[in-house]
Every structure is written in C-alpha cells, then in structure tokens.
Amino acid sequence: VPAHVPSPTAPLSEIDTPALLLRRPALERNIAKMAGRFHDAPVRLRPHFKSNKCLHIARLQLAAGAVGITCAKLGEAEALIDGGVTDILIANQIVGPIKIARLMDLRRRADVMVAVDDADNVAQLSAAATAAGLELRVLVEVDVGMGRCGVRPGEPALTLARTVAGSPGLHFMGLQTYEGHLQEVTPYEERRRRALEDMQKAVQTRRLIEDAGLPVAIVSGVGTGTHTISGLVEGIDELQVGSYATMDAEYARVGGADFEHALSVLATVVSRPAAGVAIVDVGLKSIAAEFGFPLVRIDGAEYTEFHEEHGTLTLGEAAQDLCAGDKIELIPSHGCTTCNLYDVMHVLDADDRFVELWPIEGRGRAQ
Amino acid sequence: VPAHVPSPTAPLSEIDTPALLLRRPALERNIAKMAGRFHDAPVRLRPHFKSNKCLHIARLQLAAGAVGITCAKLGEAEALIDGGVTDILIANQIVGPIKIARLMDLRRRADVMVAVDDADNVAQLSAAATAAGLELRVLVEVDVGMGRCGVRPGEPALTLARTVAGSPGLHFMGLQTYEGHLQEVTPYEERRRRALEDMQKAVQTRRLIEDAGLPVAIVSGVGTGTHTISGLVEGIDELQVGSYATMDAEYARVGGADFEHALSVLATVVSRPAAGVAIVDVGLKSIAAEFGFPLVRIDGAEYTEFHEEHGTLTLGEAAQDLCAGDKIELIPSHGCTTCNLYDVMHVLDADDRFVELWPIEGRGRAQ
Numbered sequence: 001v002p003a004h005v006p007s008p009t010a011p012l013s014e015i016d017t018p019a020l021l022l023r024r025p026a027l028e029r030n031i032a033k034m035a036g037r038f039h040d041a042p043v044r045l046r047p048h049f050k051s052n053k054c055l056h057i058a059r060l061q062l063a064a065g066a067v068g069i070t071c072a073k074l075g076e077a078e079a080l081i082d083g084g085v086t087d088i089l090i091a092n093q094i095v096g097p098i099k100i101a102r103l104m105d106l107r108r109r110a111d112v113m114v115a116v117d118d119a120d121n122v123a124q125l126s127a128a129a130t131a132a133g134l135e136l137r138v139l140v141e142v143d144v145g146m147g148r149c150g151v152r153p154g155e156p157a158l159t160l161a162r163t164v165a166g167s168p169g170l171h172f173m174g175l176q177t178y179e180g181h182l183q184e185v186t187p188y189e190e191r192r193r194r195a196l197e198d199m200q201k202a203v204q205t206r207r208l209i210e211d212a213g214l215p216v217a218i219v220s221g222v223g224t225g226t227h228t229i230s231g232l233v234e235g236i237d238e239l240q241v242g243s244y245a246t247m248d249a250e251y252a253r254v255g256g257a258d259f260e261h262a263l264s265v266l267a268t269v270v271s272r273p274a275a276g277v278a279i280v281d282v283g284l285k286s287i288a289a290e291f292g293f294p295l296v297r298i299d300g301a302e303y304t305e306f307h308e309e310h311g312t313l314t315l316g317e318a319a320q321d322l323c324a325g326d327k328i329e330l331i332p333s334h335g336c337t338t339c340n341l342y343d344v345m346h347v348l349d350a351d352d353r354f355v356e357l358w359p360i361e362g363r364g365r366a367q
Numbered sequence: 368v369p370a371h372v373p374s375p376t377a378p379l380s381e382i383d384t385p386a387l388l389l390r391r392p393a394l395e396r397n398i399a400k401m402a403g404r405f406h407d408a409p410v411r412l413r414p415h416f417k418s419n420k421c422l423h424i425a426r427l428q429l430a431a432g433a434v435g436i437t438c439a440k441l442g443e444a445e446a447l448i449d450g451g452v453t454d455i456l457i458a459n460q461i462v463g464p465i466k467i468a469r470l471m472d473l474r475r476r477a478d479v480m481v482a483v484d485d486a487d488n489v490a491q492l493s494a495a496a497t498a499a500g501l502e503l504r505v506l507v508e509v510d511v512g513m514g515r516c517g518v519r520p521g522e523p524a525l526t527l528a529r530t531v532a533g534s535p536g537l538h539f540m541g542l543q544t545y546e547g548h549l550q551e552v553t554p555y556e557e558r559r560r561r562a563l564e565d566m567q568k569a570v571q572t573r574r575l576i577e578d579a580g581l582p583v584a585i586v587s588g589v590g591t592g593t594h595t596i597s598g599l600v601e602g603i604d605e606l607q608v609g610s611y612a613t614m615d616a617e618y619a620r621v622g623g624a625d626f627e628h629a630l631s632v633l634a635t636v637v638s639r640p641a642a643g644v645a646i647v648d649v650g651l652k653s654i655a656a657e658f659g660f661p662l663v664r665i666d667g668a669e670y671t672e673f674h675e676e677h678g679t680l681t682l683g684e685a686a687q688d689l690c691a692g693d694k695i696e697l698i699p700s701h702g703c704t705t706c707n708l709y710d711v712m713h714v715l716d717a718d719d720r721f722v723e724l725w726p727i728e729g730r731g732r733a734q
C-alpha cells in the first residue's frame with residue numbers, strides 16, 4: 001500500500017507520484033474488443049499474465065470468455081492460483097529439482113500445464129509427476145523462428161511429442177509456439193507475410209503429429225502484434241495475447257493493435273532548470289526503457305533522457321507553462337516491464353477520478 | 368519471502384532462480400576499503416541507499432563510520448527511518464503538497480534533510496515546517512554540469528541560499544551537487560580533469576556564500592566513479608557513494624573504482640536449443656539492461672540478447688558443456704536498477720554457502 005492513498009473520486013492531482021494509472025473503462029473496452037473479435041472463431045483466448053500481473057485484469061478476461069490464463073513463471077502461476085484461477089499455462093520450461101517440486105505442489109491445487117523442449121526435462125517431469133501420483137499436461141515448444149527456446153518444427157517436435165506421450169504422469173496436449181520475433185515488425189504487411197509463413201511451421205508440425213496418431217488438443221501462441229494475422233490461421237487454437245488489455249507505446253507505434261492506452265505513469269515535474277527543460281520524478285526505476293522513451297501525454301513535451309530516478313523532458317512552445325509541481329502522464333514504451341516495477345495500480349473511472357487500488361500480485365514473481 | 372528458502376549452508380545449486388546473490392565478505396571488504404580511504408580525511412561518508420536499498424548494508428556502512436545515509440526518495444527515507452537510521456539526506460527536491468506533508472511526518476521522526484532548487488518550493492517547505500512547528504535542514508542543489516536539477520553555480524545559488532536562510536522553519540545547511548555526468552567518463556584522466564573543474568564550481572559557490580555571511584556546513588556530492596578525485600577536493604564535505612558497496616560491471620568497465628563484485632544474479636540454463644546457444648531464465652524483469660549486457664561468470668559464455676523473461680548466451684568452446692539445469696552467475700551492468708527488481712538478497716559466506724535472506728526494504732519505494 002502506498003504511503004498516500006487517495007480518497008475515492010480524487011482527481012489526478014491528489015495521486016502521489018510516480019504512480020501507475022489504469023483507466024478501467026479503456027481496459028474493459030480493450031478486453032471486450034479482443035473477446036468480440038474471436039467470439040465466433042474457433043480460436044480461444046488464454047491471455048498472458050506477464051503483461052500486467054494483475055489478478056483483477058485476469059478475472060475480467062476470464063469473465064469475457066477466456067478459457068484460462070497464460071503466464072511465464074511458476075511464481076506467477078502461484079499468484080494466479082492464490083487468486084482462484086484454475087486453468088493455467090506456464091508457457092516456459094520448468095527446469096531443475098527445486099522448480100519441479102514447486103510445480104508438483106501447484107499441480108495439486110490447479111490444472112497447470114507447462115512447455116518442454118528437452119527429453120531429459122521430460123524424464124524429470126515424468127518421474128516427479130509419477131512419484132506425486134499426478135498427471136501433468138504438457139505442450140512441446142516449437143521454435144518457428146524466434147531463436148529462443150523450443151525444438152525445431154517437424155520431426156524433432158514429433159520425436160519429443162512421442163516421448164511426452166510415452167511418459168507416465170504426463171499428458172501430451174499439443175504445441176507451444178510464439179512468434180515473438182515478429183510482434184513489432186513493420187510495415188504490417190511484412191509482419192503478416194512472415195507470421196503466416198512461421199505459423200504454417202506450427203500447423204504443419206501439428207498435422208505431422210496428428211498423422212502419427214497423437215491427438216493435438218492445443219496449439220498455443222500468438223501475441224498482440226500478430227493476433228489479427230496468426231489468430232485467424234486454421235490449426236492455431238489458443239492466443240496468448242497480453243499487452244492488448246492495457247496497451248503500450250511500442251505496440252501503438254508499430255500498428256496492427258487497435259487498442260486504447262489504458263495504462264500510464266503519473267509523474268510530477270520536480271524542476272524547471274531552463275526554459276526548454278523540465279525534470280520529472282519518473283526514471284529507469286519507474287518506467288520501462290528497453291523499447292525507447294515514453295510518450296508524454298501533453299502537447300509540446302518530449303521525454304528525451306532517462307536517468308535513474310528522473311526523466312528529462314524537452315519542451316516546445318505549447319508546454320512552456322509547465323511548472324514544478326505539475327503532474328503529467330507518460331505512456332510507457334513497454335507495459336510488461338513497467339507493471340513489474342509497481343506494487344499497485346491506481347484505477348481511474350471514465351472521469352479520470354480515482355476508484356481504488358488494484359494489487360499487482362505477480363510483481364517480482366520472477367522465480 | 369521467496370517460495371523456496373534454502374537451508375543454512377546450502378550451496379548455490381540449492382538456491383532457486385532468478386536470485387540476487389550478495390557475497391557478504393566482499394561487501395564488507397568494499398565497505399572497509401571505502402571507509403579506510405577517507406578515515407583520516409576531512410571528508411565524511413554518507414552512502415547512497417538508492418544503490419542497494421538494503422537496511423543491512425546501510426547499517427554496516429554506519430558501523431564503519433558513515434555519518435548518515437543519502438537516499439533519492441521519500442519512500443526510501445521512510446524505509447531508513449523504520450530501520451532506525453536517523454540522519455538522512457534526501458538528495459532531491461520534495462515537490463507538491465502530498466509529498467511535503469509526508470516529509471513533515473518524517474521530520475517528526477528523524478533529522479531528514481532535503482535539496483531545493485526553486486524559490487516557490489522553498490516557500491512551500493517553509494510554510495509547512497512553520498505550521499508543523501518543525502525545523503528542516505535544507506541544501507541548495509547546484510548543477511555543476513549534469514544538466515538535470517539544480518540552480519547554476521555562483522550568484523543564482525547564493526540568491527537561493529539567502530532565500531532559504533531567510534525562511535522560517537528552514538535551516539540552510541549548504542550545497543547538494545552531483546557530477547553524475549562524469550561517473551563513467553573514460554579514460555580516467557579525462558574524468559579526473561573534468562571532475563576537478565566541475566567540483567571547483569561547487570567549491571567557489573561555497574566560498575561565495577560563506578563570504579556573504581552564510582555558514583556552509585555541508586557540501587555533499589560525489590559518486591563511486593569520482594570518489595578518488597572529487598573526494599579529495601578541499602571544500603567537499605560529504606560523499607554520496609553508493610555502488611562501491613556491491614559493485615557492478617559498468618563501474619568495473621570504466622575503471623577508477625577498485626571494488627569487488629559482491630552482487631550477482633543467479634540464473635538457470637533452461638534450454639540448449641543449438642550448439643553455441645544457451646537460454647537462461649534471467650531477462651529484462653530480473654537484471655538491468657540500460658548499461659549493456661551482464662557479464663557471465665564462467666569462461667567462454669557471453670550474454671548476447673535480452674528477452675523479457677530470458678537471456679540468450681552465446682557459447683564458445685570452453686562453455687559447450689553447459690546443460691539445461693546448470694546454474695550460472697551474471698554480474699549486472701547496473702546494480703542500482705537490478706536491486707530494485709528484487710525483494711530479497713541471498714547472502715553468501717566466504718565458501719559461497721547460503722547464510723540468510725536480507726530484505727531489500729527500499730525496493731519499489733519510488734514515491
């Protein structure tokens with residue numbers, strides 16, 4: 001809980017800074033838009049928790065029809081289970097005895113599913129599940145081009161799928177894939193061409209495995225930047241879209257993601273050292289930097305330098321009246337890593353009045 | 368508290384990842400070295416809390432002779448006061464009614480000192496202190512070249528110093544300055560030349576103010592990268608060095624800071640997708656990126672790509688045996704922002720055995 005909690009209906013000026021703001025009406029419109037887009041499609045939504053790490057948002061997504069939640073880490077799955085979510089995909093490898101023991105503890109409480117890309121890891125998961133008397137759902141991760149985790153499409157994936165299917169305690173469910181390398185490709189037509197090409201690798205692998213007699217219930221992948229492309233590919237079952245719910249400046253910049261900015265960081269001008277310069281209290285510890293500078297939500301001001309605890313704004317004509325003490329909003333370039341810096345979101349209503357604090361239960365759950 | 372807490376004397380293999388490791392013997396040697404370096408000098412140490420945000424470390428620094436602690440934010444000062452620290456410099460402007468009210472609450476509990484660079488802010492602090500029946504110590508921030516907050520050296524600083532000195536409830540104590548723009552200048556000789564030049568601006572401003580009849584008790588500034596230069600300048604009273612205690616890869620790279628790496632991030636190899644590639648479970652959410660890639664603490668491996676939850680290692684000959692499940696250590700490029708991502712440090716003894724968890728009380732205290 002922050003040192004200063006605003007009263008209900010307080011305006012922005014009564015929120016202490018830095019603060020993560022969440023406009024609930026925009027969030028709800030984003031969730032409804034994505035749900036509506038796939039309502040009559042065969043594909044299902046399993047939104048990614050890593051993007052906002054907030055249980056309130058996950059519950060709104062489930063209420064809008066999502067079949068479950070995707071997350072990146074065991075610790076996030078723990079937060080989801082503590083919050084009552086039961087159908088969870090941890091879209092990564094769970095490696096090593098400590099983590100596998102934690103996974104088994106979670107499996108007792110919820111129907112957690114994990115990704116694998118290595119036969120030794122499969123053997124370890126199988127041994128642990130068998131010893132615990134549990135059955136664990138497993139997706140084989142296929143690398144369709146990102147060059148991170150995953151086996152190659154085709155035969156290597158089939159081989160590992162057979163290994164999983166033949167392992168006691170494990171239930172082969174299908175494929176995990178993510179065309180993360182394409183999410184920000186511009187122009188959109190190029191992104192489209194490459195995503196269709198890479199998704200075919202996943203779909204062909206699916207067919208190969210099915211032809212070998214192994215049922216494939218789930219091929220899961222796809223991000224906000226490719227949902228209008230990969231989400232329509234036949235043979236893709238689940239979308240792991242995350243950023244769409246709150247949106248960020250990077251996805252707005254690259255296009256193909258028509259959602260509203262529901263998330264921002266409230267900053268205070270703490271100094272006006274020169275005519276064209278303002279210093280705000282939001283720097284590297286309070287907003288993401290890896291995708292570039294945040295957008296400033298007032299005319300005539302640009303965020304032009306990150307410091308650890310400060311940001312430098314360069315001011316044009318329209319912003320010369322900015323004073324020390326003024327509050328301004330910054331749209332983070334990357335929402336996922338920004339949310340990971342905050343314990344709570346300050347939720348705003350349609351009139352930009354403070355409603356309540358939402359905890360960010362997954363913050364820092366990197367283990 | 369992490370989901371898995373190692374037993375006392377557990378080896379690294381029994382620590383879950385990502386984990387922030389702190390080698391206590393190296394930390395203590397670093398603290399002793401810095402304290403010893405200025406033991407017989409007129410300059411005093413007021414180490415910066417922003418670098419590690421850990422009360423255990425602050426207490427070791429105070430035990431080694433530091434006169435107090437510097438911090439960046441009110442929230443950090445709250446954490447320090449809760450931990451029993453009484454002499455605290457918040458080396459930034461405290462702007463706006465919410466923060467000034469919080470500052471007065473803190474002033475009731477400890478002798479907090481703040482920086483100012485604006486007459487309106489001085490008037491607001493004076494009004495609040497007077498209304499609360501308190502006296503607040505104030506430093507005038509002078510910008511000696513960083514181009515962030517602060518008034519210009521010379522007359523502008525004198526003018527503001529007079530304003531502070533004439534304001535009821537405020538006690539003019541001296542100057543805050545920080546040559547942050549020079550901390551990583553290479554070669555060291557160039558850093559030295561420029562730091563001596565910029566520090567003279569602070570010292571000359573001090574003389575100007577003293578000549579005008581205002582006593583200057585404290586000129587505070589200086590970082591780890593310039594402590595061997597600026598720390599020896601006559602007229603500089605307090606050093607705000609922070610990173611030296613735990614050290615990071617950036618300060619090692621630029622030289623001039625002969626301290627040991629006491630801080631690292633423990634990672635697990637989660638995938639070996641190709642011969643020369645390993646994927647670890649430490650990405651942008653678990654280690655700083657703004658000063659470049661972390662150093663890998665094994666031969667033949669380089670961290671070559673950040674992902675949100677993963678890192679890509681490129682492996683040479685010497686590291687080809689690395690397997691999924693292996694644990695490796697990464698030295699963060701920037702310690703300050705890395706510590707801000709963790710709730711606890713895993714403290715190790717001289718044999719790299721786990722000793723205990725130290726909370727990072729200042730984590731996320733950006734307000």
